[in-house]
Amino acid sequence: MTPAVEKDSLAFLKINPVDVRWDLNDSIQPEFKSNLDKLVNAWYAENAIKTEAYEGPETKYIKEQLADSVYIKRLQSIPSMFDLSYNKIVRNYIELYTQRRRKQVELMMGMSEYYFPIFEEILDKEGLPQELKYLPIIESALNPQALSRAGASGLWQFMYSTGRMYKLEVNSFVDERRDPIKASYAAAKFLKDLYKMYGNWPLVIAAYNCGPGNVNKAIRRSGGKKNYWDIYYRLPKETRGYVPAFIAALYSFNFHEEHGLYPRPNQFPEVCDTLMIKEQLHFDQIAQFTPVSKQKLRELNPQYRADIIPAFNKPYSLKVPFESAMAFIDNQDSITSYKKEYYFNLKDKLVNPRDRYQKFAHVAPNGKAKVYYKVKSGDAVGLIASWFHVRPSDLRYWNNIHKNMIRVGQNLAVYVPKSKVSFYKSFNSMSRTQKQATLGKNYVASVEKPSTVETSRSEDGGDYVYYTVRRHDNFWTIAKKFPGISNFDIMKMNNISDAGSLKVGQKLKIRQKS
Known part of the structure; x- marks a missing residue:
């Protein structure tokens, strides 16, 4: 049970704890906890922080229930232009930071040693409170490559439209929403514009998260009230914990030693x-x-x-x-x-990456010509590469293939010697045996093992065969083994709606058509 608040501390509460029905199960949003959890396993954190070699101060952490009056006194001691309200929701976020997500907080503290000086300098230039440097902790867990489900990106989590509004460039090669400096200047301008609207920092912080339209709607529905806690339940659900999380982050970073929290050393250069x-x-x-x-x-x-x-x-x-x-x-x-x-190509113009797996713009090799090969059943990246005398890595690179995933009917671009274009084009009309023969190899078509097909008669006298699914089978390749049967017939016969649900060893009933 949460300890009672001392009477002389009640004046510090910005809400009446009796009049508001706090739902503690709903106070910490799942996406917020998910962002913290992702930080530990993120590529960025793994490389930016010395996670394995870290040996923090020898401080034994003891989980304890502090009195509300302790939290209140500590919050009161922080010089701040913000109303650092305290209530059960704020306490819940403080405990999330200081007890349940300690490793994530120490990672963020380590990265803050690099990012906070950047934020502080820009906030100072723009005449904004230094406490706003804690916003990226709530928004992105200090991961500049963070991408939300809604499409917000970067340390300050700008949506595409808002980023463009504040002159951030976003294209195939550059996303300035991820630029710590340019995005911080854009965030400062956005925050100044929001403060002109509300003149109230808690509302500014809420509007930064969910947009001024949602905050204005909450104000109207609450009868014109402009106190964050008065409009709390009128705000979108995912925004309600935003201000409490901000207060908790500010608290945790200022009183980390009292909770046995210490920065993980980062690997950013000092200068x-x-x-x-x-x-x-x-x-x-x-x-x-x-x-x-x-x-x-x-x-x-x-x-x-x-x-x-x-x-x-x-x-x-x-x-x-x-x-x-x-x-x-x-x-x-x-x-x-x-x-x-x-x-880069010879004209010094960049080629747009075709998808997110491509690491650089691809260009045609010198002295080569491009031909297309249409993938057939049973083909594999390594096999195709051997026929065209190219490296599998090149074939993957030219076609943006990830994890050797190709599909029947797909047209693959292959770069071959110009003198042999007609020869390699003919591969599309060759059989597997003929293509193997070009390598000096014989190809023997696989023969089904007798155990893969069983025959039985149903109660109505119909003849059926039962096929045992083997590795690399799919409905299309199985249907080819039985003339007059389509892949859809097999799925319907076995009451299967998901074409990707086959399992090795599974038995499929197939009715022979006369």
Whole structure:
């Protein structure tokens, strides 16, 4: 049971705890906890924080129930322009941070040593309260590559339309919503505009999360009240915990030692330099001639979506460790010319990535011509690559193939010698045996084992066969084994609606048609 609040502390509560029916089960939103959990396993956190080697201070943490008066006194001691209200919901978020998600909080504290100075400088320039630096903790758990289910991106979780409204560039190569500096300036402008509307920081924070339209609607439905706690239940469900979480984050970072929480050491460089790039570059080119790795370039420059700096119309910034800046300047000509034809086409124009798996713009190999091969049943990436005398990795790269997944009927682009275009085009009309013969190999068609097909007679006298599903089977390949039977006939006969539900060893009833 939660300890009672001392009478002399009740004046600090911004709500009447008797008049409001708090639903503690609903106070912490699932998506908020999910964002914290994802942080631990995120690629970004795994690489930005020394998670394995970390050995924190030898402080034994003892889970204890603090009196409400302790939390209230501590919140009162924090210099803040915000109303740091306290109630059971705020307490619930404080306990989430200090008790149930301790590892995540220590990860965020470690990353805050890199990001908070950036936020603080920009907030100071824009004349905004320094406490707003805690907003990205609630929005993204300090992960610049965070992407919400609604499509909000970056540290400050800008939606596409809001980002464009505040001049953030978003295209196939650049997403400035992920740029810590540009997104922070945009967030500061957005927050200033919201403060002009409300003149009330809790409402500003709520509007930042759910939009001013939803806050205005909540104000109207509550009879014009403009206190956050008065409109709490009029706000969207996912926004109700936003201000309590903000207060809890501010508390947890200010009183982390009292709860045995300490920052995980981060791997960001202590000093960075920013270079202005005026030619398109790939991170691989930079890593080849400087001490900085491609992985570190990604950590410091999360705004570049495809490892490419698309500086062919205007300059773009590149953040590098200070010791790598001079190496870049000394080797700039070598960097820009290194494998330029490989990463960019001959006309110096970028090719848009075709999907999220492609790591760089692909170009046609020199002296090669493109032909298309239509995938047939039983084909595999390695097999096709052997027929066309190319590497499987190249075939995957040219066609954006992920995990060797190809489908029957798919047209695959293959780059072959120009002198052999007609020969390789003929592969589309060749049988499997003929294609294998080009490699000097014989192909023997697989013969079904007798045990895969069983014959029986149903009660109505009809003849059926039962087919045992084998590895790599699907409804289409099975139907081909039985003339006059379609894949849909098999599914209907066995009352199956999901075409992907087959399991090895499963028996399928198939009725022979006369």
